[in-house]
Structures are given as C-alpha cells and as structure tokens.
Amino acid sequence: MRLHPILLIKTLILLILFIAIFDKIYLQTWHSKIKIILIERKLSTVLTSNDEFNQISYTLEPFTAKLPHFSDDEARNWFLNSTYYKLYSKQCPNNACETNGFLFNGLQEHRQVHIAFIKNGLYLNDKCGYRYSEDAMRRTFKSSNQPSVIYDKAIIYTVAHGWRFQHFLDGIGPKLSHSKIYLDKYPDAKVVIERGPWIDRSVEQIWALMGVNESNRLIHYKHGTKLGAHLLINPCRTPATHPILWHDARRLYWSLANLPRSDPLLSRNKLIYVRRTRINAKISGRHILNEKLLINIVREYALKHSLEFIQYDHLKENRIEKEIELFYQARIIIGVHGGALSNINYAQSQTTIIEIMPYRAEQNTAPVVCIFSKPDEVKPCVGYIYYVQAQLLNHTYWILPTEVDDEKNLHVNLTRVKRLFDSLV
Numbered sequence: 081m082r083l084h085p086i087l088l089i090k091t092l093i094l095l096i097l098f099i100a101i102f103d104k105i106y107l108q109t110w111h112s113k114i115k116i117i118l119i120e121r122k123l124s125t126v127l128t129s130n131d132e133f134n135q136i137s138y139t140l141e142p143f144t145a146k147l148p149h150f151s152d153d154e155a156r157n158w159f160l161n162s163t164y165y166k167l168y169s170k171q172c173p174n175n176a177c178e179t180n181g182f183l184f185n186g187l188q189e190h191r192q193v194h195i196a197f198i199k200n201g202l203y204l205n206d207k208c209g210y211r212y213s214e215d216a217m218r219r220t221f222k223s224s225n226q227p228s229v230i231y232d233k234a235i236i237y238t239v240a241h242g243w244r245f246q247h248f249l250d251g252i253g254p255k256l257s258h259s260k261i262y263l264d265k266y267p268d269a270k271v272v273i274e275r276g277p278w279i280d281r282s283v284e285q286i287w288a289l290m291g292v293n294e295s296n297r298l299i300h301y302k303h304g305t306k307l308g309a310h311l312l313i314n315p316c317r318t319p320a321t322h323p324i325l326w327h328d329a330r331r332l333y334w335s336l337a338n339l340p341r342s343d344p345l346l347s348r349n350k351l352i353y354v355r356r357t358r359i360n361a362k363i364s365g366r367h368i369l370n371e372k373l374l375i376n377i378v379r380e381y382a383l384k385h386s387l388e389f390i391q392y393d394h395l396k397e398n399r400i401e402k403e404i405e406l407f408y409q410a411r412i413i414i415g416v417h418g419g420a421l422s423n424i425n426y427a428q429s430q431t432t433i434i435e436i437m438p439y440r441a442e443q444n445t446a447p448v449v450c451i452f453s454k455p456d457e458v459k460p461c462v463g464y465i466y467y468v469q470a471q472l473l474n475h476t477y478w479i480l481p482t483e484v485d486d487e488k489n490l491h492v493n494l495t496r497v498k499r500l501f502d503s504l505v
C-alpha cells in the first residue's frame with residue numbers, strides 16, 4: 081500500500097511530535113527520577129522510521145559494579161580467585177578493582193536500548209536479547225497464509241524461561257522497564273512469552289497486575305510457531321544489565337504494589353532470612369545443615385538492633401503484592417544462593433544483602449551452580465547473578481563463600497557469620 085503524499089507528511093509531523101513529546105515527558109521525567117544514582121540517560125534518542133519499520137533507540141552511559149564486601153580474608157581471596165574476577169578484572173579503571181570496580185561499557189551488551197515497531201512483523205523463535213539480529217527484527221510476512229497465527233498487535237518478551245519467577249525478573253524486567261508504556265498504550269496487544277511446562281504463580285500475577293490477563297492477553301509461544309502481527313512491537317534488543325533499566329523495573333514493581341518510590345532507610349525494619357528447604361526448592365542441594373544455629377545468630381542480631389526478624393519461605397506467600405511489599409521493607413536480606421534471592425529486586429537501594437555462596441572443594445573458583453567442562457575454564461556463569469543484581473540495584477552486597485559437602489549441602493561457619501554481622505554498620 082502506498083501512502084498519499086499528504087498522508088505521508090501528516091504521518092511525519094505526527095512522528096516528530098511523538099518524539100518531541102516522548103523526549104520531554106517521558107525521558108526527562110525518567111531522567112530526573114534517576115538523578116540520585118548519578119548515571120545519566122543520554123537524550124540522543126534516534127528514530128529510524130519508514131512505513132513498515134519504526135525504531136526508537138538510545139544509548140545509556142557506561143556503568144561500574146563495585147566488588148562485594150568481605151568480612152574476612154577467606155571471602156576476599158575466594159572472590160579474587162573467582163572466575164568472575166578473572167573475566168572482568170581487566171575492565172577495572174586504572175587496574176584498581178577494589179577502588180573503581182568493574183567497568184561495563186559494551187555498546188550492544190550494556191548500553192544500547194531499542195524498541196522496534198514492525199508493520200506485518202513475523203516472529204520466528206528469535207532469541208529475545210541484545211544479540212537480536214537486524215534482519216530478524218525487520219522480518220515481515222507478505223501474505224496472510226505465511227504465519228501460522230496472526231494477531232492484530234503483539235509485543236515480544238520471549239526471554240528464555242521467562243515463565244519462571246527469576247527469569248521474569250532478570251530477563252523480562254529490563255525490557256519491560258522501557259516498554260511497559262506500550263502495554264498501556266495498546267491494551268489489546270497480545271503479550272508473547274516463551275511456553276514452559278508451567279508458569280510461576282508470581283509471574284502470572286505480575287502480568288495480571290499490568291493488565292495482561294492469562295486468559296485473553298498472554299500468549300505462550302510454542303517453539304516453531306510462525307507468529308505474525310499487523311503491529312509487532314519488539315523491545316528485545318536491550319541490555320540484560322544496566323542500572324537504569326533495573327531501577328526503572330524496580331519502580332514498576334513497586335507501583336504494582338502501590339508503594340511509594342522510596343522510603344528512608346530507617347523506616348525499613350525487617351531482617352529477612354530467605355529459606356531454602358527440601359520442599360520449596362526445585363533443585364536439590366544447597367541446604368544449610370546447621371540452619372537452626374544460623375537462625376539463632378540472625379535472630380539475636382535482629383533483636384539487638386530492633387529489627388523484625390522474618391523467615392521467608394516463598395511457598396507460603398500467595399500474593400505477589402505482599403511479597404513486593406515485604407522486601408520493600410527490608411533492611412537486611414540473608415540467604416544461600418537460590419532463586420528466592422531474586423526478591424532483592426523489590427528491596428530499596430542500600431539494602432544489605434548477604435549471600436552465602438556455596439562452592440565445591442574441587443572447583444573452588446566458582447559457585448557450585450556453575451558447570452565447567454574443564455577445571456580451569458573461565459566463562460560467564462549464572463552463579464554470580466545476585467551479586468550483579470545487587471550492584472545494579474545499588475544494594476550493599478556481602479559474600480560469604482562456603483564449601484559444600486558431597487550432597488552439595490553446607491554447614492555455615494558460625495564464627496564467620498558472627499564476624500560478618502559485627503562488620504555491618
């Protein structure tokens with residue numbers, strides 16, 4: 081279909097107005113909200129545009145991630161020998177990781193945010209992430225029998241395992257943070273996520289709170305489906321990690337639970353111990369064998385500092401709003417590495433996070449959840465994810481590396497735990 085010249089001019093004017101308004105209202109309010117974190121969003125929004133394909137792109141500033149806090153040399157040495165440190169210590173400004181942190185500056189991987197709007201777009205299993213190719217992004221269908229299904233409008237969030245709570249937060253969250261406005265703008269647009277064997281209750285609830293109803297709006301994309309949409313909205317080409325995206329996503333979760341943007345540190349009074357039990361964990365191992373004694377120490381600390389001690393078991397909480405609110409009120413969160421620690425996404429900046437990090441004696445340079453084919457292999461690993469998230473969210477992160485036994489369970493050294501709590505200001 082060709083556009084009439086007058087129509088074309090009208091469209092152009094509308095587009096220009098749209099950018100102007102988007103820039104002013106949206107980016108600038110965003111910008112001013114972000115002031116506290118000293119990282120600025122560049123306002124050089126670029127619009128690629130024609131009849132068939134529109135794209136809004138902008139570039140975020142580089143960011144740094146501080147090292148964890150350590151309460152003893154054992155923890156420090158473990159981290160300095162870890163595969164994470166080996167991978168990223170070359171990126172520390174002036175080679176001073178302890179003072180300057182790791183610098184992340186990759187344009188595609190860390191800084192460039194894109195959202196594309198494709199007329200008669202065709203989606204075919206493409207991986208929803210910053211490596212999304214330009215060709216796949218622009219793919220369209222030419223006749224209506226080419227796709228296996230056609231929606232009028234659809235938004236793509238097919239992040240791997242996005243139906244799980246932790247991957248909703250670490251994969252879909254950063255993409256939602258800049259595309260949620262289109263969920264509201266197009267309430268009839270379908271929302272496409274990866275199909276899993278189930279969908280976590282909290283994921284279903286969070287979508288419902290955003291007006292995306294399981295029964296009529298959420299599409300569980302089946303591998304191999306040729307999915308077409310007259311307007312296909314694609315926010316996939318976005319970094320998985322950047323503080324701005326994570327802060328924005330966190331504010332979005334708070335808004336779903338009707339919580340204000342932030343509260344003074346002193347009004348947060350909860351010390352939350354995140355439990356990992358044989359019932360609530362989907363994967364075996366990482367159980368704390370001397371949990372009772374650990375709890376005694378944590379409870380004692382809470383009492384002494386007038387904090388409310390909470391033992392948190394995610395199976396016992398039925399409403400996502402309650403979960404968000406609970407972690408919003410946290411001063412300190414402690415737990416062993418595991419999915420339930422994803423709740424740190426709801427905690428406010430400067431919450432103290434203590435992660436008990438299990439590792440094997442024979443692979444003592446990486447978390448137990450990392451699998452390497454060779455013992456000296458150095459490659460990215462999900463085991464550091466809560467460390468990274470805590471840095472993105474401006475929490476205060478402490479690591480307590482602890483060796484596991486043959487069943488991958490652990491005895492936490494209580495002397496070290498006490499020392500760590502004594503180090504907290």
Ligand SMILES: *[C@@H]1O[C@H](CO)[C@@H](O)[C@H](O)[C@H]1NC(C)=O
Pocket residue numbers: 116117118429430474
């Ligand atoms: C983290 O929070 C503190 C206190 O609110 C603030 O001074 C600092 O600028 C923040 N840093 C980042 C990177 O957000």
Ligand SMILES: *[C@@H]1O[C@H](CO)[C@@H](O)[C@H](O)[C@H]1NC(C)=O
Pocket residue numbers: 156157158160161
């Ligand atoms: C790495 O571990 C060894 C022991 O395996 C230790 O002697 C050394 O101090 C550690 N390296 C660093 C940089 O901490």
Ligand SMILES: *[C@@H]1O[C@H](CO)[C@@H](O)[C@H](O)[C@H]1NC(C)=O
Pocket residue numbers: 291293294295296
């Ligand atoms: C979601 O769908 C169900 C079933 O169609 C309906 O009863 C419910 O009102 C819907 N909720 C919203 C928020 O649209």
Ligand SMILES: *[C@@H]1O[C@H](CO)[C@@H](O)[C@H](O)[C@H]1NC(C)=O
Pocket residue numbers: 152154493494495496
């Ligand atoms: C616990 O940690 C302390 C202090 O680092 C150490 O002296 C002690 O040997 C450890 N206990 C065990 C059982 O490893």
